[in-house]
Amino acid sequence: MGCLLTAPSDTIGTLKHKIVGVISAAFLAGLTSLIIGYASSNIYFTIPVVGIMVFAISYLAVYGFRASMVAFAGLMAVVLSFANVDTSMPLWQHSLLISAGGLWYLSLSLLWHFINPKHETEQLLAQCLALTGEYLQVRSQLILNIEKRHDLQQELFDMQNELNQKHESLREVLIRSRKLSGTSNYARKRLLVFIELVDILELGMANPVNYKRMDFLFKEDREFLKIFSDVTHYLGLQLIAVAKSIESKKAVPENKISEYIEKSRLAVKRYRDQIDLTQKREHVLMLHNLFDYQERQSHKINTIFGVVNDLKQGNAIFMKHKEVVKFITPQEYSFKTLQENFNFGSPIFRHALRLAMVVLVGFSIGAFFSIQNAYWILLTIVVIMRPNYGLTKSRTKERIIGTLIGGVIAIIIVFITQNTYIYGALGLLSLTMAFSLIQRNYRTAAVFITLSIIFIYALLKPDVIKVIEFRIIDTFVGAALAGLGNLFLWPAWEAENIKNVIATSIAANREYFLEIDRFYHKKGELPTSYKLSRKKAFLEMGNLSAAFQRMTQEPKSKQKDLGLIYRLVSLNQTFLSALASMGTYIRNHNTTEASKDFEVFVKQILHSLNNAEQGLIAQAEQKKTNVELLKEAKSRLDEKYEELVKIRNQEIADGKALADHDMRLQLQEAQLISNQLQWLLDISKNIRKTVFKTTSI
Template identity: 40%
Template structure:
C-alpha cells in the first residue's frame, strides 16, 4: 500500500506533469510536421520547446515566465549563430570555446540563470545537428523561437488550469519532511541508537526543509495578488508560518543526550511518554500530507491532548516532591513538555486553518513583512566583472566547461565520430561545478546509458515498427524528464531510450546508433570527470573558510539581536526573526559545503575531522541561540542582568576572534581563553538573581523564574564553551589550510 500510494503521488507530482507537458509540446510539432510533410519545421519547433523546458523550475510563476522568455531569446540568438558555424575545425573549435564559456558564465546570476544558461548550451550544441540545406538558418532560428513560445504558452495555460498543483505538492513534501524530522528526534531519545548517524540525517532534513520553506515563501508571496486565489494563498502562508515555527521550535530545544540518558535511567517511564507523543505528532503530519487536498477535517486535539495530560501529571509528581535531586529532572522534563505542547499547538493550528477556519476569523500575514524574509537575487552587470577571475567558482567552471567542450569536439572530429556533438551534449549535462556531483553524474550517466542501450537493443531485436519506436520514444522522454530530480541514473536510462527510438524513426541502422550512443556517452563522461581533477579544480577546502566565516557572522548577529531583545522587551521582533533565518540559512550552507568536501579525493580533504567538528559545533551553537530566542519571545522574563551582558560580551569576543582568524586578520593575543574563562566564571553569580533552591521556589510559586534562571544560565555557559571550541578549531583549520593551499 505504501508503494502504491507513493506511485499515485508520483503520478500527481509536478515533476510528472511537467514531463507530460514537455512530451506534448515536443511531440505535437513533430506529428504536425509529418502530417504536412514539413518535418524539418516540426523538428525546429520541437527543439525550441525542449530547450526552454529546463527553465521551468519550481518557484514564483513570475520568475518562471521571465526565465522561459529569457531562454527563448537566448536559444533563438544562439541557434542563429550556430547555423553559421560550418567552418574548419581550426576556426570552429576556438569559437565553440568562447561561446561555451560565455553561456556557462551566465550562471554567476544564480540558480535560474544557470537554467537559462543550460538552455543556451543545448541550443549551441544541437545547432550542429541542423542541416541548412533543408531549412535556412534564419528560418531555423525563427521556428526554434516559435517552439520556445509554444512551450511558454503551454506552461502559462497549465498554470491557470492548475494554479494550486505545485504549491500543494511542495506543501506535501514539506509536511513529510517535517514529520520525518520530528520522528528522527524521537529516535534520538533511545540510548542505544546510532546518534551520530541520526544527527547527520537530522542536519540533512533541516537543509531540505529550509530549501522548501524558501520556495514556498517565494511562490506564495511573489505570486500573491488581488485575485480569486488570494484567500487560498493567505491561508497557505499561515500554514507555512506554523511549519517554519515547528522546525525552529524543534531546533531551539537542543538536548544534552548524555545527561538525558542519566535522567531517563532514573525516571524510565517518562521516556515512553515523551517519545510516544512525538511519534504521534509525526504521524499526524504525515496524515495531513496525504489528505491536504481533501475536504475532510482531522481532529488532533482529541488524540494528542491525553498524551500531554499524562506527561503533565508525571511532572507534577516531581514538583510535589521538591527535593534537590529532583531539580535537574524537573527542569528538563518541564522544558521538554513545553516544547511538545508548543508543537501540538502548532499542529492544531494547521488543522484549524486547513479545515475549520472561516475567512473572517483569520489574521492574514502582511505581505511586506514576509518579503523581508525572501532573499532577492542580484542581477546587476557588475557581477560579471567582479567574478571574472580564477577565485570565482563560476568563472572556473565556465572555463573548465569551455576547454572540455573544445577537447571533446576535437577528439570527435579527429577520429571521425558519427555525431561528435553527442560528446558535447554529455559534457554539458554531466560537468558540474563540484567534483562530487560530477563524479556521481558520470557514473550514473554511464550506467544508465548501458542499461538503456541494452533495453533498446532487446526491443529493436523484437520489433521493427516506427510507430512502436515513436510511442516508446515519447514515453521514455516523459519518464526521463519526470525522473531528472529524483533519480539521475534512471533518468539517464530513459534519455538513452528516447534518443535511440527517436533516431530509429529517421535512420535505418538503429544498431549503429546504439553503438555510437554508448561510445560518445562514455567518452563525454570520462572527459568531464577528468576535467574536474585537472582543469582549475574548485576544491571545497579552498572555500570552506568563507562558509565558516559567513556562518559565524550570522550566528554572532543573531546573538546580538537576542541580547537587544532581552534588554528591550517592547522591541519589535522582526529583525530578531530575520537574523534567525539568516543564521539557519548560513548554517545550512556550511553543511552543504562540508558534504561536498567529503565527496572529494582524500588528498583534498584538509583537516576534515576539524571541519566536521566545527560544522557540528555550529549546529549546536545555533540550536542554543534558537533556544534562548524562543524562550525570551514566548515567556515573560526578568530584566537582563549585568552578568548576562558580560557573558554575551565574552561569547561575542570568541566569535569575533574566530571570524578574524578565518579572514586572516590580526587579533590581540593578550585576550586569552583562560583569562576569558576565569572572567566568565567570576560573573556567574551575576547572571541571574534567582538563587533559591527548588523547594523554596515551589513554596512561593516562583518555579517559572527558577526555570528561566536555569535555562538562561545553562545556555550561556554552553554558548561560551562552544564559542571557545570554535575559536580553537578555527585556529587549527586556518593554520592547516594556509600551509597547504
Template identity: 40%
Template sequence: MINQIQKFTDTSYFTNALKITIAAVIPVLLFSFFGNFQIGFTIALGAFFTYPSDIPSSLKDKIKGVTVTAFLISGANLLVNIVYPYSWIFYPFFVLSIFFLSMLSVFGKRATMVSFSALLSVSLAFAHINTGWEMVLHSSLLFAGGLFYLLISLIFNFIRPYRYLEIQIAECIKLTAKYLKLRGDLWVPNADRKAIIEKQLYLQVELNDIHQNIREVLISDYSGSSNQNRRLLIVFISLVEILELALSTSFDHNKLHKKFEKHPQVLLSYQNLAYNLAASLKRLSKSVKNKNKFVPKNTLIKDLNSLELAIADYSTNLGKIKASEGVFMLTTMLQYAEKQVEKIKIVQRAFSTAISSYDLKGRDKDLEKFLTPQYYLWSTLIENLSFSSTLFRHSLRLTITILIGFIISKAFSFHNEYWVLLTIVVIMRPGYGLTKTRSFDRIFGTITGGLIAFGILYLVHNNIVISSLAILSILLGFSFTNTNYKISATFVTMYIVFIYGILTPNVGEVIQYRIIDTLVGTSLAFLANHFLWPSWEFLHIPIYLKKSIKANQNYLKQISIFYNKKGEVSTSYRLARKNAFIEIGNLMASFLRMAQEPKSKQKQLPQVYKLAVLNHTLLSSSASLGTYIQSHKTSSASKAFNVVVDAVTKNLDNAISILKEEPIDVNENINKYDLALRFTELKNIRERELKEGIPIDEEAFQLKMQEAQLIIEQLIWLVNLSENIVKTTKLLMQS
C-alpha cells in the same frame, strides 16, 4: 502498485516531464500528419531547449525567463550557422560564446538554467549546419518551440494554479515531520546521538531547498486578497516556526537520562508526545498530497495531559524541594510541546476548516525581504572575471573541454560530433564529485538503455508501438532527471534509439557511435575537472564556515536585542533566523560534496564535520533562548546575560578571524561556575524563605526560577560551544 503509480505521477517532477513531453510530441505528430516531420521535430527541439529554464517562480518571472531563453537558444543557433563556414571567425566566436554563456550562471539559479539551455542549443547546432534562408527558418522554429512550451506551461499553471505549491507544502510537512521524529529519537536511552544529529544535518539541506522553492513561488505571487495564498502562507510560516521549536529542545540528554533514570516514565511520556507530533504532521502531509479533507485525530491534547501528569507524579514522589530543578526542566519541555501543538493545530486548521486572518497576525509584513534578490548587472559579471571565482574557473574549464571535444571529433571524423559536446555540457559541473557521479551514471544509462531498446526493437516492428514507447521513455526520462540521473539517462537513451529505429535502418550503427561519443565526452569532462583548475571543496569550506558562524552570530544578536527590548518579533529577527538555517544547510552541503572527492582532498573532513555539528548545536541552543523569551513573560535581561552574549559573540568573531588568517583578540574567560551559582543561590534563597515562612508569590517565583535555569544553562552551553568552535577552527587551519 496503483498507489505507488499515483504517488509517482502526482509529483512536480512528473508534472514538469508531462509538460515538456506534450510540448515536444504535439508538434511532431501535427506536422508529421501534414508530411513535414522536420518542422515538427525542430519545434520540439526548441521546447526541449527551453524547458530547463522553467523553474519555480512567480508567473511574471516564469514568462520573462522562458521567453528570454527561447530568444537566446534561437539566436545562438543562428549565429553558429552564420559563422561556421568562416574558420578564422568561427573558432574565436565559438570559444567566446561558450565562455560567455557559461558565465551567465553568476546571475543566479534561473540564469544557470538559461545558460545550460543555450549551451545545449550551441552544441546541437552542429547536428545540421544550415545555410541561407534555411538557417533563419530553423532558428525561428526553435524560437516558436520555446514559445509553444511556454504556452503549455501556462495552461498547466491555469488549470491547477496551486498544485505545485500544494505538493511542495506537502513535502515540506513530511520533511518537518521527519525532523520531529529525529528529535524524538534523541530521547531514546543510549541512542546513537551522533548518527541522529548527522541525519538532522542531511535533512536540513533538503529543508533549505524546499523552503527556497516555496518562498520563490508563494511570496513572489502573494496577494492578501487570495484565500488560498493566505492559507498556504499561514502553513509555511507555521512550519518554519515548528522547525525552530523542534530545534529549541536543546538539552543535555545524557544528563537528563541520568537525572531521571529512576523515573523513566517522565521522559517516555515526552518521547511519545514527540513521536505523535511527527505522526500528526505525516498524516497531514499525505492528506494534502492526496487532496483529501484532513480530519485531525485530536490525540495530542491527551499526550500533553499525560506528560503533565507524569511531571506531577515526579514532583510528588521526590518531594517539592528536591524535585524542583527537574520540574523546571520538564516544565520547559512541556511548554515547548504546547507551543508545537498550537502551531500544528494552525496547520491542521488551514486544511480542514475556514482560515482566519488572525492566524497571520501581521506575519505577512515585509515578505519580499525573505526572497533572495537577483542582480542582473554587468558589475556582477565583471567581479567574477578572476580565478578567485569558482564560476570563472568552471566556465574556462568547460570552454577548453568543449573545444578539445570539438577538435577531437573533427580530427577523427566522428559520426555525430555534437554528441560529444552535448555529453560534456550535460555532465560537467563546477564540483568534482557531481561531475564524477554524473559521468558514471551517463555511461551506465547509455549502455543499459541501448541494450534494452535494442532488445525491444528486435522483438517489436510496429512503428505505432515503438512511437508510443518513445513517448513513454522521454516522459520517464525527464521525470527522473532531478531524482535519479542513472535511470533518467537510461530512458533518454531508449527514446533516442526508438526514434532512430523509426527513422533509419542502421540504428545499431547509430547507437554504437552514441556510446563512443558518450565515453569520449564523459572522459574529457572527468579529466578536465580533475586537472584544469580543479575546484576542490576544501578550498571553499572556510567561506561556508564563515557564513555559517556569522549567521549564527547575527541570530544570537537578534535574540539578545529582543530579550533586552521585548515587544513584537521583528523582521530582522526572522531574517536572521532564516539565514542561520540556510547557512548551516549550505555548510553541510559543502561537507557532502567534499566527501565525494578523492581521499587526498579530504584531510580536513573530521574537523569540517565537527564544525558543522558545533554550528548546528549552537543554532539549537540559540533557538532555545529565542523561543523561551518569545513564549514567556521574562524579566529584564541581566547585565550577566549581556556580558556572556558579548563573550560568545567575541569568540565567534575570533573563529572568523582565524578562518581569514587574521590575528585574534583574546577575551577574558567567562566564569561559567559563577553563572551556575546564580541558579543555586536562587534555590537556596527559596529554601530559606520556605523554612522561615516568608510569604511569596509562588507562581511568579517558579517562573523566575525556570527562566533562570534555562537562560543560565543555555548561556553556559553557548560559551562552551563558541570556545570549541574557536579550538576546532584553529585545528582546521593548521592541518
C-alpha cells in the same frame, strides 16, 4: 526541439520570472542555433565560435539558478546543432521554429497556470509540510536511539538544508504574489501556514534538553521518554497528513493531537508523583521542557489544521511591503555582476572557461576520429559537468550507471521485438519519464534518456545494436573528459573558500544571538530584524553544510584539515540549535528581567565568536575569555537557582505539593537559561580553539 530546450527554465518562482525565463531561453536557443549553424560550414571557424559561445552562455549562471537553466537551453542548442538533422528549410527558419517552440511551451505553461493558478503554491506548500513532518519524525528518534544519534543528527542537518531551500522558494512565491494580487483570503491563509512552518522548524532545531544528560538521568526510566518520542512522531505524521490533503484537495482528517499531548502531560504528573521532588527536581524540569516543546509544536500544527480546513480565517497579517520584501533573497541582474565575476576568483568564471575548453576537446575528438553521433560526447559533457568537482564526480557516476542500465534494457527489448511502433511508444514514454525525473533522481533519469535516444534513433536506423554501442562509448568519452577537466583545468576546491563560508556562518549566528539578547531585554512584539537574522543564520548554516559535503567528495589530497572542519561544521550547527532553543524559550514564556550576570556570559560568548571570525578572515591571534569574571557570574546564577529551590523545598515541607505557575516558570527559566548560557559559552570556546588548530585556514 524548442519545447524541450526551454522546459528546464520553467522553474518554481513568480509568474513574471517564469515568463521572462522561458522567453529568454527560447530566444537564446534560437539565436544559438542560428550562429552555430552558419559557423559550422568551416571547421576552422566553428572551433573558436563554439568556444566563445559555450563560455558566454555558461557565464550567465552568475545570475543564479533560473539563469543557469536559461543558459542550459543555450548550451543544449549548441550541442544539438551538430545532430545532423536533415532539413531542407533555411537555417533562419529552423532557428525561428526553435524559438517558436519555446513560446508554444510558454503558452501551454501559462494556460495551465490560469486554469490552476494555485497549483505551484499548493505543491510547494505540500512539499514543505511533508518534509517538516518527516523532520519531526526523525527528531523523535533522537530521544531513545542512543546508538544512531550521531547519524540521525546528520540526517536532520541535511533535512534542515533542504527545508531552508524550500522555504526560500515558497517565501518568494507567497510574498511576490501578495505584492501583485494583494492580500486575498487565500494568500493570507497560505502565508500564515508558512509562518507557522518556519516557527516549527525553529522549534524543531531547538534542543529542549541535553540528550547526554537526559540519558544519564533517565537510564532507569526510559518508558517515560518513549511517551514523548511517540508524541513527536505523531505530530510529524499529522503534518504529512495535511500535505497529502492539500495535494489531493480533500479536507484534512480529524487528528488526535490533544489526546497525545494529554499523554505527555500525564507522564510528567505520573513521574512527579512517584519520585522525591527534592532529590529529582532536575528530572522533572527536563520533562517539563520536553512537554513545553511538544505543546508549542501542537499549537502551531493545530493552527495549520484550522487554516487548511477553513475553520478560521487566521490572524490578520499586517506587514508593510518594505518589511516583507526584506525576507526575499534579492538577485542582482545588472551588468556589474558580470564585471565582478570576470576573474579566476569566481567559481562560475572558472567553470565557464573549463566547460568551453572541454567541449572543444570533445568536439575535436569527434571530428578527428569521425565518430558517429559525436554530439553525444558534447551532450554528456554539458549535462554532467558542474562548477565543483564533487557534483561532477557524482553525476558522472550516475550518468555512466544509468547509461549502462538503459543500454542493457534496450538490448533486451530489441531481442524481444523489432516492432517500430513499440519503439516509438517506448521512446516517447522514456522521454517523458526522463524529464519528470531529471531534477529528483538523475541516475534513473539517465536510464530513460538512454532509452529514449536509442528507440528514437531505432526508428531512423535499423541497426539498433550499433546505436547502443556508440551511445555507451560516447557517454564514457564525455564523462572521462568532464572528470579530467574538473580535476586539472582551474579546479575550484572547497578548501580554498571554506574559511569564508565558516566565517559567514559564525557571523550570522552572532547576529542571531544579538537579536535574542535584545529581545530578552525589551520583549514586546517580535521585531522584523529578529526574523531576518534567524533566516540568515539558517541559510548560512545550510551553505556551510553543503560546502562541507562537497569537500568530502573531492580527492583526499585536497581535503585539508577535514576532521577539524567537520568539527567546526558540527559546532556551528550545535550552536545554532542552542540559540534556537534559547530564543524559542524567551519568546514563548514570561521571563524575568535579564540580569547583569546574563550579560557577562553574552559578552564572553560574543568575544569568542568575534575572535574565531577574525582568526578565519585576518589570521588574528587567539584571545581567551575572562575565566574569573565568568566564574563569578556562574556562581551568582547558580545561587539564584538554589534560592528558588530552597523556597520550593520549604513549600513542599509545608504540604504544598504542586508549585504555583510562576514558581515553576522561575525554576524552569533559572535552570534552562543558566544551562543554555554555559552550553553556548562552551561551544563558542570550542569553535574558537578549533579555528586556531586548523592549518588550511
